[in-house]
Amino acid sequence: MSPNDPTFVLRTTVTSPFGRKVRMAIEVLGIGHLVTVEPADPLNETDTLRQQNPLGKMPCLLLPDGTPIYDSGVIIEFLAEGAGSDAMVPRGGPERYVALTRARLADGITEAALLLIYENRFRDPGTQSERWIAHQRGKIARALATFEAAPPDPARTDIVAIGLSCALGYLDWRQPVKWRDNHPRLVAWLAAFAQHEPAYERTRAPTG
Numbered sequence: 101m102s103p104n105d106p107t108f109v110l111r112t113t114v115t116s117p118f119g120r121k122v123r124m125a126i127e128v129l130g131i132g133h134l135v136t137v138e139p140a141d142p143l144n145e146t147d148t149l150r151q152q153n154p155l156g157k158m159p160c161l162l163l164p165d166g167t168p169i170y171d172s173g174v175i176i177e178f179l180a181e182g183a184g185s186d187a188m189v190p191r192g193g194p195e196r197y198v199a200l201t202r203a204r205l206a207d208g209i210t211e212a213a214l215l216l217i218y219e220n221r222f223r224d225p226g227t228q229s230e231r232w233i234a235h236q237r238g239k240i241a242r243a244l245a246t247f248e249a250a251p252p253d254p255a256r257t258d259i260v261a262i263g264l265s266c267a268l269g270y271l272d273w274r275q276p277v278k279w280r281d282n283h284p285r286l287v288a289w290l291a292a293f294a295q296h297e298p299a300y301e302r303t304r305a306p307t308g
């Protein structure tokens with residue numbers, strides 16, 4: 101990508117944890133000048149998001165000719181390749197697929213956390229399923245335990261660290277589960293990573 105390249109449009113809110121992954125990657129890759137962020141509203145049926153991504157999910161990146169690229173992991177790989185960065189995802193071999201698997205594990209925490217939030221938001225009080233809530237909590241607990249046993253290198257910003265930091269940031273923000281008391285190594289990892297990677301703080305969802 102060169103500074104003369106046309107601008108991409110990123111459909112996302114600044115509160116979306118998956119959108120934050122892409123906003124972080126854009127900062128890290130130093131290509132903010134190539135991307136315009138346009139808010140999206142997945143619940144609004146007249147929002148063009150549903151034409152761009154039939155799943156109606158954000159983030160969704162639009163190429164200059166309107167071609168949509170989603171989901172967050174695909175967008176990050178696309179942008180990293182265009183920016184000529186090798187650091188975000190290993191190019192090949194088992195390391196590549198181990199990293200992509202760990203990144204999907206981190207995304208799974210965010211997915212389950214979102215389902216917990218939606219369970220509250222979309223169901224009338226008293227109609228939430230305790231069984232479903234426990235099922236999602238189990239996913240989060242097992243994934244957190246896996247990362248707690250082997251946290252990533254905090255001095256490295258890659259697709260795993262981006263996904264995990266956005267997942268933990270989302271747990272901190274919306275608090276669908278409490279994770280800090282029983283995951284000391286992950287607490288230390290997030291603090292060290294935030295210190296190493298300024299894009300983590302800069303992409304934090306605004307409060308209030």
Ligand SMILES: N[C@@H](CCC(=O)N[C@@H](CS)C(=O)NCC(=O)O)C(=O)O
Pocket residue numbers: 116117118119142155156157158159170171172173207214
């Ligand atoms: N796997 C997708 C997940 C995207 C996702 O679930 N986004 C949420 C917002 S953070 C969304 O658009 N939810 C609205 C919906 O599911 O209708 C990705 O990584 O981009």
